[in-house]
Amino acid sequence: MGAGNKTLSEATAVIKKLRTPKANLAKVEFLACLTALLLMFLTIFGSSRRRHNHQKLRVLLWAAYTFSSYLIVYTFGLMTEASFQNDLLPVWAIFLMIFFGSSDSYSVHSLEDCEQWKNYAWQYVIKITGVLFLMILSGITLPMISVSTLCLIVPLKVIRRAASLRIASRYGRQMITKSIADYMSSEHQSSEGDLDPSQMRGYNYIVTEGMISPTSLKKLRERKAAAQLEAPNYRKSLEITDRVVTIDKVWKCQGWLLRSGGGDKDSKLKDICLSFSLYKLLRLKFSDYSLPKQAHEKAWKLIQYLCAEGNGYERAFRVAELELSFLFDYFYTKYVTIFQPLGWRIKLVELLFLVIGVPVMVGLCFPWYDSSRSQGEVQLATKGGLSIDFLVTALIVLIFACVELVQCFFMVISEWTKVSLLCKYVRTISWQEGKLMEKLIGLICRTPLPKPWERKIHQYSLLESYDYTPPRWLYNILTDLFMDRIRDGQRESAPAKLSSEVKKAVFHSLMSNPEALQNGQASLIRNEVEHELSWACKLKTQTQVIIVWHIATSIFEHMMPISNSNFLVATNLSKYLTYLVTFYPKLLPDHPYDSEYIFDGIIIEARYLLKGCKTIKERTQRLNNIGKRMNDTGEVIIQGARLGQQLLNVENEPNFIWKVLAEFWAELMVYVAPSDNAIAHAEHLAMGGEFVTHLWALVSHAGIKREPPLE
Incomplete structure (x- = not known):
């Protein structure tokens, strides 16, 4: 009992220490610094999510984005309810409000956030009211005078972010796009019979x-x-x-x-x-x-x-x-608001406040502890007398300055700046006659930038991954409420580089027959194999078509491998479209849940029919045997095995079959590109991008529609 009472008393003493004014001040300082560091992380790595489809990176960015907003609210709560006085509390509160404006390159994490622009605006009103309350309680102090120039940045940053959310919301999209829509509805009439794209x-x-x-x-x-x-x-x-x-x-x-x-x-x-x-x-x-x-x-x-x-x-x-x-x-x-006619001028005003405010703060707030500065003020300092309060303030100011300079650098070399300069160059004759201005614009416009997206096509092989079972301790009925579930068989293969051969094959297919896209049947007709193989293009759903041809291509890949461009195109596109079926069916023609339901059934079929097969060679041989002896068209796996056997039995060299498969998959790639689900494509822009989205953009401009499969 004595030991238990001692432990309880020690725990009580620790809790009391954590509730002292100095402990609360330390928590405020730590949280303010942590919020600043999270903002820096978002600024530096925010745009990386469109270039890398890494789940860990997305989780880290989401955590920083979400956690920082909660930290700001919680820290404000500690400040307003503090039972102690410190002249720097309003200063830190002002910087928290600046951080509430978020990073220019990471204004939202998902499209759903854009619809919350009114909520964000009201949060600003509530928070700024709390900051003003703190400033009134603190009175006029030296730190308050030093930070006064930075106070004007708060509304500029927050209002810009709110405007960015509003413009990207459904209402905002319709509002700012109407003038272009009305103009383009009759633009074609001004140039009928006089077109020259060159x-x-x-x-x-x-x-x-x-x-x-x-x-x-x-x-x-x-x-x-x-x-x-x-x-x-x-x-x-x-x-x-x-x-x-x-x-x-x-x-x-x-x-x-x-x-x-x-x-x-x-x-x-x-x-x-x-x-x-x-x-x-x-x-x-x-x-x-x-x-x-x-x-x-x-x-x-x-x-x-x-x-x-x-x-x-x-x-x-x-x-x-x-x-x-x-x-x-x-x-x-926030670039759409920064590069409005007045937006970049406001950004220059922010930089002006930065240039003036930071030196003033550094000059006035001398970083050494002064015990006589304010009677009864709670302060933190080292044993040597160095003020921790001022160190924290200096760190926050330094991070703020770095963030602004990094954002300014990103803005200057951005594609938006290039468009603005080139359009100004077109409008201004004096710029066209000035060699120095031309060299400067040329230097900025030809500055190499990181790749705009990942430039990879992700891969999925059914024969390699059908037996994958995700860890049940992580993915189960309980965790479904908190994260996307990984289903049986959902294991991605190593991504492939988007090669010029793949792009050339797909664009050639797009140019060949754009008026009536078909799901691969046109390529079979051109190669005169439609009578033998076209049945596999007439299945009930596009998901079944993709999986059946994927299984057949996988069988042929392992039994008749060659080294040429057709082999590369066929295998890469086969695994890419199957990857979309497996992970992102929203980008494909079928209803997403139908695709998921069919895929789950296919995994069950594969595990039953390929039970006991450990290697790819064994699995391929089992499917080959199934294709020889079974003509049942009920199960997708059996249909794929049957089609694979037909490919092996075609009386031509493997080169011909690989040509057929390459043209088929290229045509199927173009066939699935048209989509009315534009939001799904926009969501994937923040996840490394997808090859199908690039095709979707082109066919959307051309108004190309998908035709139903031939009967």
């Missing part, structure tokens, strides 16, 4: 609208007054003036920097503007706006031109890559 003649696609001047506002009012006497027009007008930059203006620019025979021989600078204009059109898919058929036909001629010459598929893919990077920034960063 010179962009007739392509009046908007790159930037420019800033409306007071004179323009006066003319706008006059037009509205005159319009009241006419029939009402409910379209949102977008007048093409000298301030508006269109694609044809970019191509007509006579400045050396943008001339094909001058500083833009590879057209990469002009393509930056082209990608930005196409990104604006792609936003229509997220706002429930549609374009007339003639507008899609016009866009298709442009895509055909991009793919026409030599390795034009690389150029088309590069344009789509950059277009999707702009779309990612629109949804997940």
Whole structure:
């Protein structure tokens, strides 16, 4: 009993120490520093999520994003309920409010956060009220004077983030896209019969609208007054003036920097503007706006031109890559508000406050402890007299300065800056005549940036992974409430590099028969094997078609391997489409839950039919035997084995079969690309991106629809 009482008394003493004013002050300082470090982590690694499909990285970023918001609330609570006085509490509170504005490159974690923009705005009102309350209680002190210049940054940062959330929300998307939608609904009429994609003649696609001047506002009012006497027009007008930059203006620019025979021989600078204009059109898919058929036909001629010459598929893919990077920034960063006509000016004001405020704070807040500074104030200091309070403040200020400088650097070299400079260059004759300005813009625009997405195609092999069982202690009925469940058989294979052979094959298929996409049957007809193999394209669901052909391709891969481009294309695309079925069925034609249900059934079938097979060789041989003796078309595994046996029995060399499979999978890749689920593609932009999303962007511009399978 004596030992138990002693332990209890010791625990009570520890609890009392944790509740002392100094202990509470230490908690406030620790949490403020931790919040600052989390913000730095989000700033540096925030944009990495679109370049890497690593689950651990996504979890870390999600934890930092979520945890920092809770830390800010909790720390504010400790400050407002503190039973002690410290002159630096309002200073730390102001920095917490600045951190509440979040990182420019990580404004939201998921698209659902965008819909909470009103909630975020009200949180700001409540928190800033608490900060003002703290400042009133603290009175006018030296630290408060030193941080006064930084106080003005708070509304700038928070309002910008709230505006970014609002613009990326469903309402905001419709609001800012209406003018482009109304303009593009009739844009094709201005260039009928006079189109030349090589010179962009007739392509009046908007790159930037420019800033409306007071004179323009006066003319706008006059037009509205005159319009009241006419029939009402409910379209949102977008007048093409000298301030508006269109694609044809970019191509007509006579400045050396943008001339094909001058500083833009590879057209990469002009393509930056082209990608930005196409990104604006792609936003229509997220706002429930549609374009007339003639507008899609016009866009298709442009895509055909991009793919026409030599390795034009690389150029088309590069344009789509950059277009999707702009779309990612629109949804997940603050760049869309920073690069508004007044946005970058506000950003410069922030930097001005940073330049003035930080030196003032460092100069006034001398980092040594002064016991006579405030009577009765609770402070923390080392034994040598060094003020821990000021050290914490200095660390927070240093992190804040580093974050702002890093964000400024990212902003300067971003693709948004390049678009802004190039459009200004097109509008300004003096820039086109200034060699120094041309060199500066060229230097910025040709600064190499990290790859815009992962540039890998993920792989899944049914024969390798059907027997995988995830750990039940981690994935079970209880943990389903907290994390995405990993089902039986869901184990990804090593990803493959997106090769030029794969891109070329897919783009060639896209160019071959765009008006009536088929799920592989056109390629079978071209190779004159439709009578033997087309039955496998007419199954009930697209999921079954993919898995059956995947099984057959896997059998042929292990029994007739060769080393050529057709082998690479067929095996990579087979495993990639099966990967989408297994992990991301939302990006495919079938209902996602139907795909999941079918996949679960296929795993059960595979475990029954391949029971006892330990190696790939044994599994392939078992399937080969099944294909020889069974003609039942009921089970997907048996259907795949049957198709694999048919491929082996075709009286041609393996090279021919691999050509058939490569063309089939390339056509099937294009067939699944059209989708009305634009949000699913936007979600995957924050997870490393998907190859199918790049195709989806191109076929969306062209208005290409998927045809039902041939009977």
